[in-house]
Amino acid sequence: MKSYKFKVNANGYTVNIKSHEDNVINLEVNGTCYDVVLEKDVKKTKTPTLVRAASKQPAVPLKVNPTSAKTKIVAPIPGVILSLNVKVGDTIKENDLLLVLEAMKMENNIVAEKSGVVTSIAVAVGQQVLQDALMIELE
Numbered sequence: 001m002k003s004y005k006f007k008v009n010a011n012g013y014t015v016n017i018k019s020h021e022d023n024v025i026n027l028e029v030n031g032t033c034y035d036v037v038l039e040k041d042v043k044k045t046k047t048p049t050l051v052r053a054a055s056k057q058p059a060v061p062l063k064v065n066p067t068s069a070k071t072k073i074v075a076p077i078p079g080v081i082l083s084l085n086v087k088v089g090d091t092i093k094e095n096d097l098l099l100v101l102e103a104m105k106m107e108n109n110i111v112a113e114k115s116g117v118v119t120s121i122a123v124a125v126g127q128q129v130l131q132d133a134l135m136i137e138l139e
Contacts, residue, residue, distance in 0.1 A: 071114060073136040075129040079103030084125055086136070090118045098136055101129070112138065 006013040018026040023038040082100040086092060093115045101108045116138035123135045 069139060070119070071116060071138040072134055073098060073110060073113070073138065075101060075131055075133045075135055076108070076110075077101075077103045078130050079108070079128070081123050081125050081127050081129065081135075082107060084121065084123070086118050086121070088118050088121055092116060092118065092138070099123070110135070114138070 002017045004015045006015060014030055016028045018028060018033070023040070025036045025038065027034055027036060079101045082102045084099045085097050086099070092098070092112045094112055096112045097109055098112055099110050101110055118136060119139045120137045121135070122137075123129060129135065
């Protein structure tokens with residue numbers, strides 16, 4: 001089963017555990033067999049297994065409330081504004097390109113989540129934005 005090496009007072013011992021039933025252990029020390037009776041049962045430790053419960057609701061993409069008057073376009077990740085494709089007063093449709101945000105050397109196209117009119121632009125080309133920073137408002 002298991003083998004251990006011990007050193008006691010400069011003497012080396014090789015202990016091989018042959019069997020373990022209840023509180024009796026059969027072991028061999030340097031070739032000699034012994035039966036050892038333990039006073040108490042040895043409890044086997046169990047490593048806990050973490051299990052994540054399944055989600056009760058499937059993940060759905062976040063949708064803008066269609067009944068709200070204003071829609072805020074915020075930065076999904078920190079980055080730098082490379083280009084603005086709209087200006088205040090422009091009428092846009094759903095999925096129109098609003099701006100390009102560079103993050104981690106990648107260009108991310110930010111598109112309109114719903115149709116509307118651009119009421120304000122809070123960023124400029126070359127500006128750095130943090131995650132969740134307001135960039136554009138639609139009405």
